[in-house]
Amino acid sequence: MKSLILTTAALALTAGMGMADTVRLGTEGAYPPYNFLNDNGEVDGFERELGDELCKRAELTCEWVTNDWDSIIPNLTSGNYDAIIAGMSITAEREELVDFTQGYTQPSPSAYAGMSEGVDVKTAVVAAQASTIQSAHVASTGATLVEFATPDETVAAVQSGEVDAVLSDKDFLIPIVAETELMFLEEVRLGGGIGMAFRESDDELRGKFDAAIASMKEDGSLNDMLDKWEIEGKF
CATH class of the missing domain: 3.40.190.10 (Periplasmic binding protein-like II)
Structure with a gap:
């Protein structure tokens, strides 16, 4: 700790x-x-x-x-x-x-966000924070899950091209999408x-x-x- x-x-x-x-x-x-x-x-x-x-x-x-x-x-x-x-x-x-x-x-929406439209989140490489309901969901969809320790790291992975999309709480992503080139792709309700x-x-x-x-x-x-x-x- x-x-x-x-x-x-x-x-x-x-x-x-x-x-x-x-x-x-x-x-x-x-x-x-x-x-x-x-x-x-x-x-x-x-x-x-x-x-x-x-x-x-x-x-x-x-x-x-x-x-x-x-x-x-x-x-x-x-x-x-x-x-x-x-x-x-x-x-x-x-x-x-x-x-x-x-x-x-x-229960509030989680959302996928990526740098471009047309990402198939069910087959893409998707970032999520480890030990979250979002990471569990990605693992269940058939997509390739890449876990990170912090939410900021998941966003950085999308922006750098390391992954195709991120799944996180929509409330967390809203200001990031508003201020960057990220765009929302899909919503899901979890938990x-x-x-x-x-x-x-x-x-x-x-x-x-x-x-x-x-x-x-x-x-x-x-x-x-x-x-x-x-x-x-x-x-």
Whole structure:
């Protein structure tokens, strides 16, 4: 695991937690608009704002930890942080390892993008970030999958001609397509929405965040936040 970047959310403690207890929220910090590091090196984005609000509603003191995507679940289960909030889609395979809250987005589209029209994504060479629902989908289609550790590397591979296309969350690709020569090719809907992940032994903690997500759905603030960050998947 690379070095940890910690930023404290100044929030109240719950009566059930000891004064020294802090909930550590793990994220990647490299997947805008969901999560990224701002110019001050702090976790920012939709999930930073969401996580801070959920901690406030659950009356928990929280701090943020960044971790590379490829080891984000192992480092949760080994105790390096207490929850994952990192654009992670809810899938049956992941539910064998961790327990999820309800989704805080609806299933939103993934999209293929390439440098030219006419790419047959079912037979092409396609880049995807490793250990994602997109990489699993590409592998199931008969296309040639090339995996990369970060989403930025998948885009660079298309731009350099190393691969024919990239498959990623459309929300991530929209600003890139707008600012580069990349163009959208096809959309697919994958997974069961995005949720927070917890160790299977942490039902009580998961329940606090689940209730907080539900309260944001009920009062409309979750949809407002999704609109603010231009993320599809409103409730």
